[in-house]
Amino acid sequence: MVIEVKGLTKYYGKTKAIENVSFSVKEGEIVGFVGPNGAGKTTTIRIILGLLKPTSGKVYVFGKDVQKDYANINSQVGYIPGEVNYYPGVKVKEFLKYALRFHKDVDRDYFDFLCDMLKIEMDKKVEDLSLGNKKKLAIVQAFVHRPKLYIFDEPTNGLDPLQKQLYDLIRKERAERGATFFFSSHNLSEVQKLCDRVIFIRKGQLIKEPSEYFNMKKVRMLSNSNCSDLKNLANVFNFKEQSGMKEFYYNGKINNLLEKLKEYDIEDLIIEDVSLEEIFEELYKN
Ligand SMILES: Nc1ncnc2c1ncn2[C@@H]1O[C@H](COP(=O)(O)OP(=O)(O)OP(=O)(O)O)[C@@H](O)[C@H]1O
Numbered sequence: 001m002v003i004e005v006k007g008l009t010k011y012y013g014k015t016k017a018i019e020n021v022s023f024s025v026k027e028g029e030i031v032g033f034v035g036p037n038g039a040g041k042t043t044t045i046r047i048i049l050g051l052l053k054p055t056s057g058k059v060y061v062f063g064k065d066v067q068k069d070y071a072n073i074n075s076q077v078g079y080i081p082g083e084v085n086y087y088p089g090v091k092v093k094e095f096l097k098y099a100l101r102f103h104k105d106v107d108r109d110y111f112d113f114l115c116d117m118l119k120i121e122m123d124k125k126v127e128d129l130s131l132g133n134k135k136k137l138a139i140v141q142a143f144v145h146r147p148k149l150y151i152f153d154e155p156t157n158g159l160d161p162l163q164k165q166l167y168d169l170i171r172k173e174r175a176e177r178g179a180t181f182f183f184s185s186h187n188l189s190e191v192q193k194l195c196d197r198v199i200f201i202r203k204g205q206l207i208k209e210p211s212e213y214f215n216m217k218k219v220r221m222l223s224n225s226n227c228s229d230l231k232n233l234a235n236v237f238n239f240k241e242q243s244g245m246k247e248f249y250y251n252g253k254i255n256n257l258l259e260k261l262k263e264y265d266i267e268d269l270i271i272e273d274v275s276l277e278e279i280f281e282e283l284y285k286n
Contacts, residue, residue, distance in 0.1 A: 001060070002027050002149055002180045003048060008057035010043050017043040018204040021057070025182050027148075028174060032191035033184040035201035041184035042082055044201070045153050048182075049079060061149065075103075078142035082153040082184075084134045086126040093122040096140065103145040114140045118165060132159045139166060143173070152183035156190070167194050188275070216251045216274045225264035233260050249274065 003025040010017045018040035025031050035041055046052040048059050050070025059066045061073045086095060096115075100106050115122070118136040121129075126137070135156070142150060150170070156163040171194075173179040185191050191198055200207040216237075221227075224244050231239045235252030244267070250257055254271070261269070 001025065002029075002062060003182060004058075004060040004063075005044070005048065006058045006060075008044065008047060008059065009055045010040075010047065010052065011055045016204055018201075021201070021204070021206055023199050023206065025180060027180055028178045029197065030170065030174060030181040030195045031183075032195035032198040033182060033201065034186065034188055034191055034198050035184075036186055039201045040204040041201060042153055045151060045182075045184060048151060049074065049077065075145075076147045076149060078145070078147040078150040080135070080138045080142045080150075080152040080155045080183075082157070084131075084138045086134065086137070088125075088127040090126050091122070092120060092124050092126055092129070092137065095126050095137065096120075096122075099141050100144065106144055107146070110146065111140070111144050114143055114169075117169070132162050135159060135162060139169070143169060146173070146177065146179075148177075148179055150179060150181045150183070152181070154184055154186070163190060170194065192275075216249050216279055217254075217271050218247070218274050218278070219250050219257070220245065220247050220270045220272075221261070221264075221266050222246075222268040223264050223266045225266075227264055230260065233257070 001024045003023075005021060005023050008021040009019050021040070021044060033041055033044070043052065047054050048061065048066065050059075050066040050073065053067065062076065064073055066073055090098075096111075100111065114120075118139060120136060120140065121133070124133075126134070129137070139155070139162075142152070150173070156166055170181055174181065188198075222244050223246060227241070227246050228239075230236055230246070230248065233252075233256070235250055235256075237249040237251065239246070239248040241247075250271075257271075
């Protein structure tokens, strides 16, 4: 395992931020960490990086305890924080020169490649950069030493054009070097495009086994039959009916559903995939 989080709990004074959070991330995986504002994503990420102490629980990165060994571990991690703040009065090129000094043996060709790809404007002052361009500097910082593990806290935050560039880089690093990625987002469609797996967090606790919802279908049918016993079919959720239009979610075997539907006189039927957003909303509602 590249990341192992075991029973993490963190209180800020009396405020409980996360409670008994456990999960792991394997080598070469791209894992999304998704939850609404205040769910506990940043807290979890900061503990994984050794920047915050948990109230209880343990985190192992590359098999090492982050509380004891974070300096060693962090040299193999690329991190993009949620908020990027830089010293004012410095030019981009000066800042990057300084940032590179933290790493041994930086591959200059790869550095040039990153700066070209992201169209970094070397002669601008850091404080004059737009938020998107500041984030680009954070991306260069995170990727330049080609670490084995990347941890990002809301890396693109609604910055659409940047998202594509970042995702291209992520795919390249995984394909060429088997790198591992763990990143938080509240944008589910963003995560859906890229991740092998998503871990959901809400009010400081993981939502168990959300993957079972990934095959959820939305069924809409027009029928004047009385279909109210559909509510009792296994794996039917949120059955709603308005005049002849019936709508529900279904999470079971399609054959079982079709078998049941034969009992009704149906004028029209649509069975479609449900977006992660919608699944998420349904999960949260319940
Ligand atoms: N330094 C702090 N002191 C007190 N409470 C805090 C502190 N940092 C976070 N919290 C609280 O802990 C909870 C989890 O916050 P956290 O920032 O980890 O969530 P998040 O999922 O990253 O949210 P967001 O997406 O809004 O950044 C929230 O209730 C937040 O108000």
